[in-house]
Structure formats: structure tokens, C-alpha cells
Amino acid sequence: MQPMYQAILPFPQIDPVLLHLGPLSIRWYALAYIAGLLLAWWGILRALRQPNLWANTTFHGKPPANEEQIGDLVVWCTFGVILGGRLGWDLIYGTVLCSVSPYADFCRGLPYAFVTNPIKLFAAWEGGMSFHGGLFGVVVAVWLFSRRRKLKMLPLADLACAFAPIGLFFGRLANFINGELWGRASTAPWAMIFPRGGPIPRHPSQLYEAALEGIVLFIIMQVALRVFHAQKRPGLLAGIFFFFYGCFRFVSEFYREPDAPFLGPVSMGMALSIPVWLTAAALIAVACRKKT
Numbered sequence: 001m002q003p004m005y006q007a008i009l010p011f012p013q014i015d016p017v018l019l020h021l022g023p024l025s026i027r028w029y030a031l032a033y034i035a036g037l038l039l040a041w042w043g044i045l046r047a048l049r050q051p052n053l054w055a056n057t058t059f060h061g062k063p064p065a066n067e068e069q070i071g072d073l074v075v076w077c078t079f080g081v082i083l084g085g086r087l088g089w090d091l092i093y094g095t096v097l098c099s100v101s102p103y104a105d106f107c108r109g110l111p112y113a114f115v116t117n118p119i120k121l122f123a124a125w126e127g128g129m130s131f132h133g134g135l136f137g138v139v140v141a142v143w144l145f146s147r148r149r150k151l152k153m154l155p156l157a158d159l160a161c162a163f164a165p166i167g168l169f170f171g172r173l174a175n176f177i178n179g180e181l182w183g184r185a186s187t188a189p190w191a192m193i194f195p196r197g198g199p200i201p202r203h204p205s206q207l208y209e210a211a212l213e214g215i216v217l218f219i220i221m222q223v224a225l226r227v228f229h230a231q232k233r234p235g236l237l238a239g240i241f242f243f244f245y246g247c248f249r250f251v252s253e254f255y256r257e258p259d260a261p262f263l264g265p266v267s268m269g270m271a272l273s274i275p276v277w278l279t280a281a282a283l284i285a286v287a288c289r290k291k292t
Contacts, residue, residue, distance in 0.1 A: 009204075011192040016178045032174035033081070036167025041074045043163040053225065058232050064155030073145050073156065080141030081134040081167075086124050088133010090114065097260055097268050104260035131171070132272050138164075154234035154286070161241035162221045162231075168245075169214025176206035183208070183255045197257070205256035212248035220244055230287075239283030246276035 019026040047053055048063045048070065055061055065073070094114065098107035106128070113120050120126070142160060146153040175181045182194040183203025191201035221241060224230040230237045250273040258267040
């Protein structure tokens with residue numbers, strides 16, 4: 001007997017392209033990246049201007065960077081997000097996942113197609129950006145920037161992580177508007193039929209992730225920063241971010257339709273939570289080591 005499905009909430013038919021300007025298209029997804037970066041930048045600048053956040057022996061009463069340096073760091077992180085996000089997708093999904101599940105719809109001959117048509121390595125317009133790749137790109141950008149400007153890396157990483165959930169929130173909203181990365185089949189009253197997700201109502205998992213990885217994680221990071229002053233131990237805020245992001249992503253994978261089979265019941269998103277947790281453990285261990 002087939003289960004009875006009833007989608008109570010209709011999927012809002014929002015055009016992924018906000019505005020057409022001749023051959024140029026302004027997409028919601030691009031605006032999500034811009035909004036996330038600008039608002040995170042604004043949030044960091046506000047934090048820098050609050051002396052009580054830096055009034056301790058760790059910072060000697062001065063924030064870890066000035067406003068001009070943070071502006072430059074945002075530029076570096078922008079390139080890190082874009083390059084890391086795309087190259088991360090090439091490696092994680094286009095190469096590893098397509099090698100395990102070569103018949104997935106998004107593979108289209110990958111990873112061999114990267115060899116025959118190398119332009120696909122950079123063809124983000126065909127779809128394909130990885131958060132984990134973007135995260136790694138930002139880590140590299142912060143590391144290179146701190147070395148070039150002779151600044152301490154961990155305090156800068158803490159600042160970036162304290163406001164990174166803003167970008168996650170807007171990114172997941174853009175996924176929802178695009179009708180991509182939909183959830184598993186569901187009989188919940190808020191289930192939706194996504195245009196490209198078949199006739200079955202599904203969890204709006206993009207909104208779950210926007211709530212958990214965006215709103216809830218942002219609250220956690222701000223409480224850690226402003227109430228518990230976790231920034232006094234450089235690396236601790238970053239460790240908290242990595243830990244909770246890994247947890248929220250792992251939980252969300254139970255409601256999100258996997259891109260393709262990976263390791264039995266373990267999706268690629270679940271598997272990627274493991275290195276995220278290991279990174280969190282390393283950062284927290286460094287932050288909490290006894291000062292000499």
C-alpha cells in the first residue's frame with residue numbers, strides 16, 4: 001500500500017535569477033555570498049569597537065587587528081570561499097563521490113570529464129560549490145594573511161568564526177530559493193514538493209540547515225564571545241564553531257536527500273563531519289592548554 005502524502009505548504013516559485021541585465025544575470029545565490037560576507041564584515045567591525053571584549057591580558061586591551069586589516073582580510077576570505085568552495089566540490093563530489101556513485105545525475109562523466117575538459121574544474125555556473133571546501137579555503141586565506149601581515153592567526157580565526165554563521169544562513173536560504181539540496185521524503189505537514197525533486201513531498205532541509213547552522217550557531221558563537229569571553233583563549237571560538245557546525249550538519253543529513261550514495265547509510269555530509277570534529281578537538285586542545 002502506498003503511503004499517503006499531503007504537502008500543506010506550497011513551494012514558493014521564486015526565480016533563482018533576481019534580475020536580468022542583458023547578458024548579465026544577478027542570481028540570489030551570488031547575492032547570498034555578498035550579503036553573508038558584508039554582514040560578517042560589519043559584525044566583526046562592531047566587535048572590534050567594543051573595548052570590553054579585548055580588556056584582558058591576552059590582548060592587552062587591543063583587538064587582534066584594526067579595521068583596515070579586517071577589510072583586507074575580507075577580500076582574502078572572499079577568494080578563499082570562492083576558490084576553496086569550487087575546488088573542494090571538484091575533489092569531494094566531482095572526484096570522490098562520482099567515483100563511488102558514477103551514475104548520479106550531477107556526475108555527467110565526472111571525474112574523467114575533468115581530464116577531457118579541464119574547464120569543468122572551474123565551471124561553477126554549472127552548479128557545484130562545497131561548504132567544506134570553502135571553509136578550508138578560508139582557513140588557508142586566514143593563515144596566509146596572518147603570515148603576510150605578521151598577525152596572530154588564531155585570534156583572527158576566532159573573529160571570522162564568530163560571524164561565519166551569517167554566511168551559512170544566507171547560503172542555505174539561497175539553496176531553498178534555487179530549489180536544490182532538498183530533503184528526504186516526508187509526511188510532515190510542512191513538507192513541500194520541490195520542482196526538481198519529483199512528485200513526493202520532502203523536508204525543506206535547506207531551512208532546517210539555515211536555522212541550525214545559521215541562527216542557532218550564530219547565537220552560540222555570540223554567547224561564547226560576549227558572555228563567556230571565549231576569545232581570551234585564542235582558538236576556542238573557532239573550535240566551538242567547528243564542533244557545532246559538524247554536529248548540526250550531521251543531524252541535518254538525516255533529513256536531507258543525499259547527493260548520491262556514499263558508504264551505505266553514511267552520506268558524504270556525515271563523513272565530512274568527522275574531519276570537522278577532529279579540527280575542533282585540535283583547536284580546543286590548543287586553546288585550553290595550560291599557559292606558561
